[in-house]
Each structure stands twice: as structure tokens, then as C-alpha cells.
Amino acid sequence: MLRLITDFDGPIIDVSERYYRVYQFCLEKIQRPDQVVQQLSKAEFWQMKRSRIPEKQIALNSGLDAAQAQEFAQLRRQTVHTEPYFDYDSLLPGAVDALLKIQQAGIDLAVMTMRRVWELDYAFKKHDLDRFFPESRCYCLSNDYVKTRDIEDKPLLMAKALAELPPAADTWMVGDTEADITAAKKHGIKVMAVESGIRDRAQLELYHPDLIVKDLSSAVDLILEPSSTVSL
Secondary structure (H helix, E strand, O other): EEEEEOOOOOOOOOOOOHHHHHHHHHHHHHHOOOOOOOOOOOHHHHHHOOOOHHHHHHHHHHOHHHHHHHHHHHHHHHHHOHHHHHHEEEOOOOHHHHHHHHHHHHOEEEEEEEEEEHHHHHHHHOOOOOOOOOHHHHHEOOOOOOOOOHHHHHHHHHHHHHHHOOOOOOOOEEOOOHHHHHHHHHHOOOOEEEEEOOOOOOHOOOOOEEEEEEHHHHHHHHHHHHOOOOOO
């Protein structure tokens, strides 16, 4: 049996609009009434996020001072995973077609995400995605889980999945961050990084995934190639 474990945000869901709206909200809340700020365009902001520019630096680049930057980063952390903003998430182009292709090919499909249960349920309902992922193939954080860092939490989720899922002859992980690559490598699973998420190619290369591809569709096409070049 061939298995594909995919991250959720990045390969399937585009979070850029949510992150940008939260940035705009935090900038507006923190700036003083008489203060002139330089709001970044969405493209500028997202490129900073993808190249891992720290939140405080993004705030400074937008015209806030050091104390405000600290406040900005804190407010952003409190806001970015709240329900009103999840509505700004959208499906990435081609993601559903890629999931259908996996399903039709009889590949065992699982999702592994740092979202909490309610956050994943919200997106499943909104985008009709639970048809691809039965409960036994969903690995996410409990609603009361105390997060540390994704790069530490995700390998724990991977360990849980591997202990519970039936054995597979071949397994691939698809993700868009260093946490995905680290989780796969720690457990000896091959990993494809996608450029459709929150890290740019330069950041992904630092963690040495087996392959870097454009998006989930490209990953699925490679996995389904009869003379697959990805059986590393």
C-alpha cells in the first residue's frame, strides 16, 4: 500500500489572506492616532513571511517603534488563530483535483496539521474536505493542547500517526515548512516540500527535503508516475 501524508495549510489551504488581514488589524490597533505608518502590500508582507522575517521586524518595517513591535507581535499571536479570521482562508488552486486523483488511485491518504480539532473541522465544513479524510486519517492537535514549537510538536504527531496507521509499503509526506520536513526525516519518511505555502524555496532548502515541488498537484503527479522518479 502506498500512503500520502499531507500537511493542511500550504499544500491544501492558502492562509495568506488571513495572515495579511491580521497584519492589517494589528497595525491599525497598535499605531498611535497621530502616527504615520507604512502598511505593506500583501505581496510584500507575504514575501517577508515566506522568508521567515520575524513579526517584530515586520512591525518595524511598517513604521512602528520597538515597544509597539513587541505589542504587535503579541496581538498577532492572540489573533491569527481566532474564528473570524479563519473565514479568509481559501482552497489553493488544483488542491481538490489533486485529492480526488489520490483517492481515485487508491492511495491511503492522511492529513497531519498543527491546527486544533475545531480549526480543522471548521475548514473541513467550509470547503467540503472531510470526504477525503475520515477521522482515522486526521492527525491534529487537541483543542486544549499547549503548543511549544511546530518543529517540536509535529514529530510527536508523526510518531502518533505511525503507531496507529496500518503498515504501508511506501510513504510520502507533503508539507510546506521546516516542521513537516523535520517530522518526516526524524521518522525515516520521504518528504516533498511544496512552494505553495508559508516558506520560500530558500527556506525549504535549508532543511533538505527529498524534493521541492510547486504544489500538491505536482507532488501527486510525481507519486503517480508509473516509472516514478521519486522512489528514493
